[in-house]
Amino acid sequence: MGAGSKPNQWLTVALLTPTSIWFLFLLILPLIVILVFSFGERAAVGGYAGGFTFEQYGNLPSRLKAFQNTMLIAPLGTLLSLIVAYPLAYYLALRVSRRFKLLLLVLVIVPFWTSLLVRTYAWIFILGGRGIPTLLEFIGIEGVRLINTPGAVLVGIVYGYLPLMVFPIFVSLEKLDKSLLEASSDLGGSPFKTFMQITLPLSMPGIATGCMLVFILLMGEFLIPAFLGGGKVFFIGNALVDLFLQSRNWPFGAAVSVTLVVIMLITVSLYMRMMMRSKTGRDESLM
Amino acid sequence: MSKTNDDNKPISAKKFMKYFRSYQKGSISRRHFLGVTGLGTAMTIMGTAIPSLWSGKAHAFPDLGDRLVFSTWPNYWNQVNLDEFSELTGVHIQVNAFGSNEEMLAKLQAGGTGWDVFVPTNYTISNYVALDLIEELDLSRIPNYDAAANNPKFAGPATVNGKVYCVPKNWGTTGFIVNTKKIKSKPKSWKDFFDVTMGKGSGHTIVHDYQLTTIGAALCALGYSFNSIDAKELAEAEALLIKSKPHLFAITSDYQPGMRSGDAWMSICWNGDGTQLNNDLPEMEYVIATDGGEIWSDFYAIPKGAPHLDAAYAFINYMQDPYIQARDAVVHGYAPTDARAIALQPDSLGNDPILHPAAELMNGLEFGAAQTLTDPIRAEVIARFKSA
Numbered sequence: 001m002g003a004g005s006k007p008n009q010w011l012t013v014a015l016l017t018p019t020s021i022w023f024l025f026l027l028i029l030p031l032i033v034i035l036v037f038s039f040g041e042r043a044a045v046g047g048y049a050g051g052f053t054f055e056q057y058g059n060l061p062s063r064l065k066a067f068q069n070t071m072l073i074a075p076l077g078t079l080l081s082l083i084v085a086y087p088l089a090y091y092l093a094l095r096v097s098r099r100f101k102l103l104l105l106v107l108v109i110v111p112f113w114t115s116l117l118v119r120t121y122a123w124i125f126i127l128g129g130r131g132i133p134t135l136l137e138f139i140g141i142e143g144v145r146l147i148n149t150p151g152a153v154l155v156g157i158v159y160g161y162l163p164l165m166v167f168p169i170f171v172s173l174e175k176l177d178k179s180l181l182e183a184s185s186d187l188g189g190s191p192f193k194t195f196m197q198i199t200l201p202l203s204m205p206g207i208a209t210g211c212m213l214v215f216i217l218l219m220g221e222f223l224i225p226a227f228l229g230g231g232k233v234f235f236i237g238n239a240l241v242d243l244f245l246q247s248r249n250w251p252f253g254a255a256v257s258v259t260l261v262v263i264m265l266i267t268v269s270l271y272m273r274m275m276m277r278s279k280t281g282r283d284e285s286l287m
Numbered sequence: 288m289s290k291t292n293d294d295n296k297p298i299s300a301k302k303f304m305k306y307f308r309s310y311q312k313g314s315i316s317r318r319h320f321l322g323v324t325g326l327g328t329a330m331t332i333m334g335t336a337i338p339s340l341w342s343g344k345a346h347a348f349p350d351l352g353d354r355l356v357f358s359t360w361p362n363y364w365n366q367v368n369l370d371e372f373s374e375l376t377g378v379h380i381q382v383n384a385f386g387s388n389e390e391m392l393a394k395l396q397a398g399g400t401g402w403d404v405f406v407p408t409n410y411t412i413s414n415y416v417a418l419d420l421i422e423e424l425d426l427s428r429i430p431n432y433d434a435a436a437n438n439p440k441f442a443g444p445a446t447v448n449g450k451v452y453c454v455p456k457n458w459g460t461t462g463f464i465v466n467t468k469k470i471k472s473k474p475k476s477w478k479d480f481f482d483v484t485m486g487k488g489s490g491h492t493i494v495h496d497y498q499l500t501t502i503g504a505a506l507c508a509l510g511y512s513f514n515s516i517d518a519k520e521l522a523e524a525e526a527l528l529i530k531s532k533p534h535l536f537a538i539t540s541d542y543q544p545g546m547r548s549g550d551a552w553m554s555i556c557w558n559g560d561g562t563q564l565n566n567d568l569p570e571m572e573y574v575i576a577t578d579g580g581e582i583w584s585d586f587y588a589i590p591k592g593a594p595h596l597d598a599a600y601a602f603i604n605y606m607q608d609p610y611i612q613a614r615d616a617v618v619h620g621y622a623p624t625d626a627r628a629i630a631l632q633p634d635s636l637g638n639d640p641i642l643h644p645a646a647e648l649m650n651g652l653e654f655g656a657a658q659t660l661t662d663p664i665r666a667e668v669i670a671r672f673k674s675a
Contacts, residue, residue, distance in 0.1 A: 044661065044663075046392070046393070125544075128548040128550055131548075147550060148550075231673055232538065234674050239670070242669075243670060245390055246393060246498075246670065247389070247667060249666065
């Protein structure tokens with residue numbers, strides 16, 4: 001750097017400073033604290049008592065079920081959200097007239113104006129014994145249990161995370177050059193073929209973003225399983241809440257957190273690599 | 288005080304609840320509600336009991352501020368009391384409901400709760416004192432509290448090393464609630480409770496998300512003390528809990544919605560919830576287990592560093608008023624520890640067998656022991672059971 005440092009360098013520094021501070025104090029430092037804690041011991045009355053031990057990591061198998069539940073239900077929930085969100089996004093982006101598009105988009109966002117807690121609580125009553133099961137009894141289907149099952153948790157997940165999936169897909173479909181679709185049909189492509197060879201590949205960036213958003217958040221989810229799983233469908237997020245807010249075993253909670261972060265880093269980077277590869281494998285002109 | 292109350296015959300709990308629900312739903316006005324329930328005179332009573340409250344406007348309390356954070360248990364307060372306190376003092380009350388004492392302890396240990404008043408249970412208080420998390424109370428600021436009127440059996444834990452840290456709220460028992468329409472076998476003990484759970488009632492039992500009561504119930508079923516911290520006994524209790532887990536409906540301390548919807552047929556239950564459920568659904572039967580269980584008392588306390596200390600004292604003092612205590616109990620169903628408040632209760636509550644069980648039924652019950660709160664094995668047993 002010489003005497004002639006340009007004003008916009010200062011601007012760059014000024015603009016990056018808040019983010020850097022934010023990252024340092026709210027991401028890097030807490031992660032270091034968690035890492036240090038994870039090698040410590042639980043104080044006699046709970047909390048953290050220092051020390052250096054691998055005991056906490058040795059205790060990880062006791063939370064195997066919670067890891068398994070999360071690793072199973074988070075991808076499944078992501079996939080279900082995708083299956084539900086894609087047709088909706090497709091419809092919104094390609095089939096609805098301009099006039100209704102905005103209105104329908106707002107309707108997708110509106111639930112976000114209420115806290116997820118309240119909306120999830122409402123599902124307790126919808127899925128509970130006096131909700132859907134009572135309706136099913138009217139048509140002769142008895143003894144159906146919905147609440148406190150993995151299915152209920154999945155319903156809650158799809159409901160709660162739908163907008164996060166709809167919007168990225170909507171945006172990528174919205175940008176899609178409609179003349180490509182016309183060209184495809186002019187050249188004799190069936191609608192199915194057009195979808196598979198043009199629409200779907202072109203919306204892949206949206207699908208990738210949506211899936212990643214939903215998956216990452218789901219890996220840390222605790223509210224929906226707590227409410228709709230009744231403490232029986234237990235995520236690793238719930239195990240963490242327990243360790244910090246009930247048994248006050250901070251070092252073990254830290255070890256579980258570190259493990260979760262590592263699992264996330266591995267899955268997400270594998271996922272991103274996969275996405276990148278599938279991109280470069282395609283005709284560049286389409287991407 | 289009592290003279291004023293003679294003009295104000297308490298109505299039956301059922302009737303009160305009916306009006307209260309209507310008021311909550313908005314189908315009758317507040318004025319109508321206060322009129323029919325005889326609560327309209329409460330202001331006057333307050334004035335008699337606490338002369339400083341007489342003027343009743345915010346300006347009479349220059350230092351109370353406009354906010355109070357109150358941490359308590361689910362279904363454990365009468366909203367009318369809280370609203371009235373806010374109306375009289377201008378202090379808006381934010382209520383947090385907790386599922387376990389351990390959860391409260393964790394928040395307090397982490398610090399920065401912002402709580403002003405909380406409701407600890409008997410066995411936690413000596414721990415809070417040892418951890419320096421609780422204020423010593425200046426009883427001169429709680430003139431409504433009458434130590435002589437309180438049964439020392441329940442009020443005792445408030446005093447640690449000769450200093451008073453809290454004032455009693457209610458007492459009760461921890462047993463279980465049974466929907467007798469669904470479960471006909473009349474379970475009487477915790478052993479029966481787990482047998483039915485893993486037998487005919489499979490899929491319809493709730494246990495608390497709370498180490499003391501859930502582990503305690505399993506320990507009692509195995510013939511051990513509710514309070515055991517013996518590693519071998521706890522391992523057996525854990526095995527029983529994990530074995531029963533596939534048969535449970537839920538693990539939650541908020542069990543009323545599940546019982547009311549008919550999804551759950553049986554739940555570990557505090558007796559006041561037992562009264563609330565039984566009042567609305569007569570088939571709900573509260574059982575004090577023959578093989579043990581818990582007897583407890585709860586308190587009003589102020590955590591160290593409470594941001595609204597003056598409001599906290601004013602609130603505790605208000606809640607110690609016998610009339611307010613009685614009115615609180617009408618809604619939540621738990622028995623006051625204060626003889627003055629019990630005297631004001633309608634007969635239906637004063638003689639209620641769920642709230643005031645015969646002494647011999649309570650012989651096997653134990654007060655929670657202080658060491659269970661911080662015992663690392665119990666903490667890990669409940670956490671492992673939940674994630675199993």
